[in-house]
Amino acid sequence: MLDGEESNVVPDEASDFIKFVNDSPSPFHAVESARLRLVNAGYEEIKERDNWSGKLKKNGKYYFTRNRSTIIAFAIGGRYVPGNGISIIGAHTDSPCLKLKPVSKKASAGYLQVGVETYGGGIWHTWFDRDLSVAGRVMVETKVEPNERQFEHKLIKINRPILRIPTLAIHLDPSVSDGFKFNKETHLTPLIATATKILTNGSDNNDKSESSTLNHHPAFLDLLVKELGVKAVNHIHDFELCLYDTQPSTIGGVFNEFIFSPRLDNLMMSFTALTALIESTNNTETLCDDTNVRLVVLFDNEEIGSKTAHGADSKLLETTIRRLVLSNIDSSTSEKDRISEATFEETIHKSFLISADMAHAVHPNYCEKYEENHRPQMHKGVVVKVNANQRYATTAATSLILREAAKKYNVPLQEFCVRADSPCGSTIGPMISANLGLRTVDVGNPQLSMHSIRETAGTDDVGHAIKLFKGFFEEFPKIDSYVVID
Missing domain, CATH: 3.40.630.10 (Zn peptidases)
Structure with missing residues (x-):
């Protein structure tokens, strides 16, 4: 040895x-x-x-x-x-984490965004420029026959990055070197897609009438439908989703002495x-x-x-x-x-x-x-x-x-x-x-x-x-x- x-x-x-x-x-x-x-x-x-x-x-x-x-x-x-x-x-x-708001659908300057709120006392500047996704539970209707309706709690974890909170380039804010300051309501809003790609893929169908569609981007809901394996968006009735860093927990240090997680x-x-x-x-x-x-x-x-x-x-x-x-x-x-x-x-x-x-x-x-x-x-x-x-x-x-x-x-x-x-x-x-x-x-x-x-x-x-x-x-x-x- x-x-x-x-x-x-x-x-x-x-x-x-x-x-x-x-x-x-x-x-x-x-x-x-x-x-x-x-x-x-x-x-x-x-x-x-x-x-x-x-x-x-x-x-x-x-x-x-x-x-x-x-x-x-x-x-x-x-x-x-x-x-x-x-x-x-x-x-x-x-x-501490970021959680999706009940109405998360946002858009600005050609980007689709997701509204989030802070949970607990997080060090929120560490959430910028990370590869983020969502996980939590979804309330799903699993039976839709007359007189046989049934709702179940289902876990969901999207195993790839779909969200990001970008920082502003230092060229546009030189003062960031002296202290990174931001507004948690306006600056801590993740991107999820571009309007250009939404139009190209036809995902943002505004003709959908479900209330959940009005509250959240249809493209995001379509992703939930696919991940959960349910038949339609209207089978999703509510959810509690938090953002998480997709970079896995790992062992580090010269002697494998640290857990980075x-x-x-x-x-x-x-x-x-x-x-x-x-x-x-x-x-x-x-x-x-x-x-x-x-x-x-x-x-x-x-x-x-x-x-x-x-x-x-x-x-x-x-x-x-x-x-x-x-x-x-x-x-x-x-x-x-x-x-x-x-x-x-x-x-x-x-x-x-x-x-x-x-x-x-x-x-x-x-x-x-x-x-x-x-x-x-x-x-x-x-x-x-x-x-x-x-x-x-x-x-x-x-x-x-x-x-x-x-x-x-x-x-x-x-x-x-x-x-x-x-x-x-x-x-x-x-x-x-x-x-x-x-x-x-x-x-x-x-x-x-x-x-x-x-x-x-x-x-x-x-x-x-x-x-x-x-x-x-x-x-x-x-x-x-x-x-x-x-």
Whole structure:
């Protein structure tokens, strides 16, 4: 073996993550990617609308989705009884992006354009001059017979560049060298075609009368029809589509040490949490001996505040825990109501949440932006995030529990807090902790260029997070028995 050859080997976990993120250009795709992995691991789908009583069994593995953009998966320990704790890891499926407006049809100076709006706090200048396409979900009418109408959610990902947001030539705006400034409404509008080619190809048929045609370019709708394999434009009734960069996620660096990718925030933590759950429950021996439920929740809408029906600031996690507590009690309705509330409160105080969201790696060109003793580096471990103003939910007690798991599984940890003169971001951790009174620690893998269209992280850190989370699932009940802090 040549010197350095071993260090050039890409960890399997990083390669698997590359596939996951490339398959997940939208939250809907991320949930579908997660769902398929769960099914392959033997997880059974349940529905929120169904009665779970009597359906959930010890050692059983289950999942459900909400809005197809949020997913919860859990496995019930063989020694679990109502009132025991739940070992939880929470992350989110969404990332800052551009989304098509309900009426996207625009044209200017001989170009057909697509109207978009910004979602979340993206670094929007990074979206200029990129090869863009669209992905998301489309509501399709699949049955049109009288009295037999049926609508379905269908995923779509157009796998080639169809959109571009061009910058203005420096000759026409020399000031761009001193700072790139633009208007998000007027300058962040992608091109999709030229009027000349539309006329040549006869795609822009203005005689079409469907309302969707009036709202969107017929040529764009024709492309959706072709990609979905539906019979006609009027079978497409609505959609939620986001733009994405068609350049795939990839491994880079001299020693294959970097992941260059979109949506690292927060698909990396979604992937590592999900993988850890699956790997921990593949070991039937540890699951059979577990007194807890092991649960992963991947929420949507974190980037816009989480206050939606499928976001972390909803009742989703609370109602799921209540139903888990109640589903294993076989008694009269009145007794269930009484016991479920008592056991729910007992469960909450025996449970623990790891809020997993990406962290800031120190930037070599902007070291002064980081507190001098808190400069996380790639490959040196999962970052524990702390903030005195509780923008992160970590406390001394909750970080101790995490450190015990990390120590047993030999996972390196780092610490991060922002400078006193710097603003601090937040996560789903504080809101869930506050809403439920749930012990919580905030962690994440270190990355650069957070919220850019292309971000950077370390290949080794994928495995670090999986190992830590798997250890948490397997060891938390034991650790909690000797870390007694009420």
